[in-house]
Amino acid sequence: xxQLQESGPGLVKPSETLSxxxxxxxxxxxxxxxxxxxxxxxxxLEWIGYIYYGGTTSYNPSLRSRVTISLDWxxxxxxxxxxxxxxxxxxxxxxxxxxxxxxxxxxMLVTVSS
Amino acid sequence: xxxMTQSPDFLAVSLGERATINCKSSQSVLYSSNNKNYxxxxxxxxxxxxxxxxxxxxxxESGVPARFSxxxxxxxxxxxxxxxxxxxxxxxxxHQYYSPPHTFGQGTKLEI
Numbered sequence: 001x002x003q004l005q006e007s008g009p010g011l012v013k014p015s016e017t018l019s020x021x022x023x024x025x026x027x028x029x030x031x032x033x034x035x036x037x038x039x040x041x042x043x044x045l046e047w048i049g050y051i052y053y054g055g056t057t058s059y060n061p062s063l064r065s066r067v068t069i070s071l072d073w074x075x076x077x078x079x080x081x082x083x084x085x086x087x088x089x090x091x092x093x094x095x096x097x098x099x100x101x102x103x104x105x106x107x108m109l110v111t112v113s114s
Numbered sequence: 115x116x117x118m119t120q121s122p123d124f125l126a127v128s129l130g131e132r133a134t135i136n137c138k139s140s141q142s143v144l145y146s147s148n149n150k151n152y153x154x155x156x157x158x159x160x161x162x163x164x165x166x167x168x169x170x171x172x173x174x175e176s177g178v179p180a181r182f183s184x185x186x187x188x189x190x191x192x193x194x195x196x197x198x199x200x201x202x203x204x205x206x207x208x209h210q211y212y213s214p215p216h217t218f219g220q221g222t223k224l225e226i
Contacts, residue, residue, distance in 0.1 A: 035216075037164075045156075045164065045207055045218040060215040061115070094163050099211050100154035102175060104163035 002026040004095050004105040012089075012112050018082040022095030022105060029053065029071065033099040034078045036069060038091040039107070046091075050099065051078055085112045116140050116210050120219035127226065133195040135222045137208035142188045145212065152212035155184055155193045158221075159204045167206075168193065200226065 008020035022034070036048040049059035051069045059067050068081040082089060090112045097103040117140040127133040143152045151171035156164035166175045168184035171191055181196045195202055203226055208219040 044221045045158075045209075047214075047216040047218065049214075050216075058214040062215070096163075099216070100166060100169050100209060101164075102166045102169075104165075107163050 002097060002103045004097060004103055006093060006095050006105045006108040008108065008110070010108065010110060012085055012110060013114050014086055014112055015084055018080070018085050018089060018093075018110055018112070020080045020093055020095075020108060020110070021077050022079070024076045024078070024097070027097060027103070029073050029076045029078065032097055034069075034071065035096045035099070035101055036080045037094045037096055037101070038089075039094070040088075040091045041109075048080065048082075048093075087112050115215055116143065116213060116217050118208055118210055118217050118219040120206075120208055120222050122222060123220065124223050125225070127195075127198045127224065129200065129226060130197050133198050133202070133224055135193045135206050135208075135224070137186075137191045137193070137219050139189045139191075139210055143210045143212035144188050151187050151191070152210055153184075153186070153191050154209045154211065155182075156207045156209060156218075157202075157204045158207065164207065195224075198224075198226065 003025045005023045012018045030053045033050045035050040051057045071078045092107040094107045095105045119138045121136045153171040155168040158164045172184045183194050185192050205221045
């Protein structure tokens, strides 16, 4: 069955870059939209952006200047880079498949703190 | 950006009763070329990722119980749970995927 798993550091210092990877199994990463969504503790969901095989990307304008989503089809992975982070970027980060997303990773809490 | 506004923020319903959650978008999410509403509903329980319940405003995702239904078109949508079960306690979000950024409603917390 389709599975997604986020990985990366759970603690990032302010002004540094948050980097997460999502490993996909059970589905071809050469199809579908692949998304990142985040959820600050106790708050609602925020769409970060997506990538489609071939390189098409779309980002939330509120984050566009700081975010990059990339795809490594050889490893069946896609990644999120968010630079110049602040405490406001502390959240559970989810990777998800398709639009709308019918499969999600379990989520990874990333804390921005010195 | 398309703003999604849900009502109410909190809802308490007795077991076996009907629960209704509303969602309004700041602009239409109906794509005229295919007559589809780009509107989904998610259920999220504590410590879990969101679960897709409904897409295209009214199509139930595979495996979702028939007591969940979605309706509406254009800018006004409704999620209905026909007979509330204990396992339905969760936060529910509407979500538009018509145009980026793909925004979510603020969530409705459903309790018994």
